[in-house]
Amino acid sequence: MEKFETTILGCGSATPGLKHFTSSQVLNIREKLFMIDCGEGTQIQMRRSKIAFGKLNHIFISHLHGDHCFGLLGIVSSFGLLGRTSPLFVHAPADMWKILKPELDFYCQGMEYHVEFCGFNPKESSVIYDDKSLFVETIPLKHRIPTAGFLFREKPLPDHLDRASADFYGVPQWDYNRIKNGGDFVTADGRTIPHSMLTKPAGTPRSYAYCCDTEYNPAMIEQISGVTTIYHDCTYSKADSERAKKHFHSTAEEAARTAVAAGAKSLILGHFSARYNNEEILLNEAKQIFKNSYLAKENATFCVE
Amino acid sequence: MEKFETTILGCGSATPGLKHFTSSQVLNIREKLFMIDCGEGTQIQMRRSKIAFGKLNHIFISHLHGDHCFGLLGIVSSFGLLGRTSPLFVHAPADMWKILKPELDFYCQGMEYHVEFCGFNPKESSVIYDDKSLFVETIPLKHRIPTAGFLFREKPLPDHLDRASADFYGVPQWDYNRIKNGGDFVTADGRTIPHSMLTKPAGTPRSYAYCCDTEYNPAMIEQISGVTTIYHDCTYSKADSERAKKHFHSTAEEAARTAVAAGAKSLILGHFSARYNNEEILLNEAKQIFKNSYLAKENATFCVE
Numbered sequence: 001m002e003k004f005e006t007t008i009l010g011c012g013s014a015t016p017g018l019k020h021f022t023s024s025q026v027l028n029i030r031e032k033l034f035m036i037d038c039g040e041g042t043q044i045q046m047r048r049s050k051i052a053f054g055k056l057n058h059i060f061i062s063h064l065h066g067d068h069c070f071g072l073l074g075i076v077s078s079f080g081l082l083g084r085t086s087p088l089f090v091h092a093p094a095d096m097w098k099i100l101k102p103e104l105d106f107y108c109q110g111m112e113y114h115v116e117f118c119g120f121n122p123k124e125s126s127v128i129y130d131d132k133s134l135f136v137e138t139i140p141l142k143h144r145i146p147t148a149g150f151l152f153r154e155k156p157l158p159d160h161l162d163r164a165s166a167d168f169y170g171v172p173q174w175d176y177n178r179i180k181n182g183g184d185f186v187t188a189d190g191r192t193i194p195h196s197m198l199t200k201p202a203g204t205p206r207s208y209a210y211c212c213d214t215e216y217n218p219a220m221i222e223q224i225s226g227v228t229t230i231y232h233d234c235t236y237s238k239a240d241s242e243r244a245k246k247h248f249h250s251t252a253e254e255a256a257r258t259a260v261a262a263g264a265k266s267l268i269l270g271h272f273s274a275r276y277n278n279e280e281i282l283l284n285e286a287k288q289i290f291k292n293s294y295l296a297k298e299n300a301t302f303c304v305e
Numbered sequence: 306m307e308k309f310e311t312t313i314l315g316c317g318s319a320t321p322g323l324k325h326f327t328s329s330q331v332l333n334i335r336e337k338l339f340m341i342d343c344g345e346g347t348q349i350q351m352r353r354s355k356i357a358f359g360k361l362n363h364i365f366i367s368h369l370h371g372d373h374c375f376g377l378l379g380i381v382s383s384f385g386l387l388g389r390t391s392p393l394f395v396h397a398p399a400d401m402w403k404i405l406k407p408e409l410d411f412y413c414q415g416m417e418y419h420v421e422f423c424g425f426n427p428k429e430s431s432v433i434y435d436d437k438s439l440f441v442e443t444i445p446l447k448h449r450i451p452t453a454g455f456l457f458r459e460k461p462l463p464d465h466l467d468r469a470s471a472d473f474y475g476v477p478q479w480d481y482n483r484i485k486n487g488g489d490f491v492t493a494d495g496r497t498i499p500h501s502m503l504t505k506p507a508g509t510p511r512s513y514a515y516c517c518d519t520e521y522n523p524a525m526i527e528q529i530s531g532v533t534t535i536y537h538d539c540t541y542s543k544a545d546s547e548r549a550k551k552h553f554h555s556t557a558e559e560a561a562r563t564a565v566a567a568g569a570k571s572l573i574l575g576h577f578s579a580r581y582n583n584e585e586i587l588l589n590e591a592k593q594i595f596k597n598s599y600l601a602k603e604n605a606t607f608c609v610e
Binding site for chain 2: 014015016017018021040041043044047048064066070071073074077078081082098099102103106107
C-alpha cells in the first residue's frame with residue numbers, strides 16, 4: 001500500500017519545554033509532505049526526523065496561537081537561506097496574512113522563492129486543497145479563537161488490474177485505464193469478460209482528521225465519520241475536566257468518545273499539558289473507552305491504515 | 306568575587322540545526338540576568354540551562370537577522386502565559402519596533418505584563434543601560450545590515466572595608482560608606498587613620514564585549530580596549546576567508562587578532578558555520594594567535610574574570 005503516515009514533531013501545549021515541543025506534524029501521503037501547525041523549533045525537529053526540507057510544499061495552520069505557528073517565520077526564512085526556489089503554500093486562517101505579510105516584508109526580503117498564502121475561514125467547512133489523489137477539508141472546532149481542524153481524505157482509487165487475467169483475455173495496454181475504472185472487456189471472438197474478472201478491488205480510501213485545539217465537539221462527528229485515524233486534543237485528564245472546559249481543550253475521555261462516535265480505527269492523543277509527569281494516565285483513560293488509542297511522541301511516526 | 310558569567314544558549318549561524326541553536330546567551334552579573342540575542346528555540350535552551358524566566362528583565366538584540374531574534378516573540382508570549390507581571394525591557398535597533406509592535410498587538414493581547422521597547426541606533430556607540438554597578442554600551446559592528454555589539458562594563462567598586470581594622474580604631478557603622486569610598490578616619494583622641502589602613506582594594510572592574518555578527522573590525526578596538534572577555538564572530542576558518550568577507554563575518558584568526566589588539570584576557574569563539582564537522586580547526590587557528598581562546602558550546606557557562 002502507498003504511504004500514508006504522520007510524523008509528530010511536537011505534541012506539547014502552550015510553551016515548548018524539555019519534554020515536548022509545541023504542535024507540529026508532517027503527513028507523508030504517497031511521498032507528498034503536508035505539515036500541520038508549526039510551533040517554535042519545528043525546523044529543528046524536521047532535521048531530527050530527517051524530513052527533507054525541499055519536499056515540503058504545503059503548511060496548514062489550525063489557529064493563530066503562538067504554540068501552533070511561532071515556528072513558521074523561521075522555516076520560511078531558513079528555506080530562503082538554503083536556496084529554495086519552488087513556492088511554499090501556507091494555508092491558514094485568513095487573518096494570519098495581516099501579520100505574516102509584514103513579517104515577510106521585514107525579515108524575508110530578496111528570497112528566491114515565493115510564499116503563497118491561502119487564507120481560509122476556520123468557522124466553516126470547506127475543501128482547501130485538492131489534487132488527483134487527495135483532498136483536504138477544514139473542520140470547524142470549538143476553541144477560544146477561531147480554529148480549524150483538517151481532514152485529509154484519499155480519493156477513491158481505481159481497481160487494480162489483474163495482469164495475468166488481462167493477458168489471458170488479450171486486453172490491450174491502451175485499454176487498461178478503462179478496465180480499471182469499471183469497464184468490461186469484449187474479446188476478439190465476442191465474449192464479454194466482466195470487470196470483476198479482470199481486476200482486484202482497490203483498498204478503501206484512508207483518511208486522517210487533525211482535531212486540535214478543541215473542546216469536546218460532537219458537531220464535527222458527521223464530517224469525520226468513518227475516518228481512519230484521528231489526532232485529537234488531549235490536553236487534560238478527566239480529573240481536570242473543569243480546567244479543560246475553561247481553556248477550551250479536551251480530556252482523554254472526550255478524545256476517545258469522539259473516536260468511538262466517528263467509527264475511527266485509531267486515535268492519536270496529543271497537545272499534552274505540562275502538568276502530567278506521566279502521560280500514561282491520559283492513555284489509560286482513553287483506552288477504557290477506545291482501545292486503539294496511542295500517545296503522540298516527538299519524532300514518532302504513525303501509519304494511517 | 307561576585308558573579309560575572311555568560312551561559313551560551315546558542316552559538317550556530319544562519320539556521321538552527323542538530324548541532325547548534327542560533328545565537329543567544331545570558332549574562333549573569335551579580336545575579337542580574339541579561340540576555341543577548343534570541344534565536345529560535347532560546348526559551349527551550351533557557352529551560353535546559355535552568356535559567357529562571359522570572360529573573361530575566363533585559364534582552365539585547367544585536368541586529369535584525371532571524372537567527373538573532375526569531376525566538377523573541379515566543380519568549381515574550383510564554384512569559385505572558387506563565388503569569389509574568391514585571392516589565393520586560395527589549396533593547397534593539399530602533400527599526401525592530403516597526404514589526405515587533407504589530408506582532409505583539411496580534412499575538413500577545415491581554416498579557417499582564419508590559420514589554421518596554423528601548424530602541425537604539427546600531428551605527429553609533431552609546432550607553433543604553435546604566436545601573437548602580439554596571440553600564441552597557443553599543444559597539445558599532447560591520448555587517449550586512451546595521452549591527453551593534455554590546456560592551457558590559459562593571460563600574461569601579463568602592464574598596465572593601467577591613468572589619469577587624471575598623472573595629473580596632475572604633476569606626477562607627479554609619480561612617481563605613483565614606484571610608485570605603487576613599488575617606489580617612491579621625492579617632493576620638495585625634496589620630497588620623499588613613500583609608501589604606503582601613504580597607505582592602507576592590508578588584509579591577511570586569512567587562513564583556515559581545516561582537517557578533519561582524520567582519521574583522523579594527524575600528525572597535527579603542528572602545529573595547531582592556532576588556533576582560535570578548536565573545537567574537539568566528540563563523541569561518543582562514544581557508545574560507547573569502548567567504549567570510551563576502552558574508553560580513555570573521556575568521557577564527559581575525560577573532561584572535563581582535564582579542565590581542567584589545568588586550569583581552571580571554572576570547573570565546575562563536576557563531577559557527579555548519580560547514581565544519583569539527584570546530585577544533587577554528588579553535589586551533591585562534592590559539593596560534595591568542596592562547597586563551599575557547600569554543601562556545603550550548604549550555605556551557607564561562608566566567609568573566
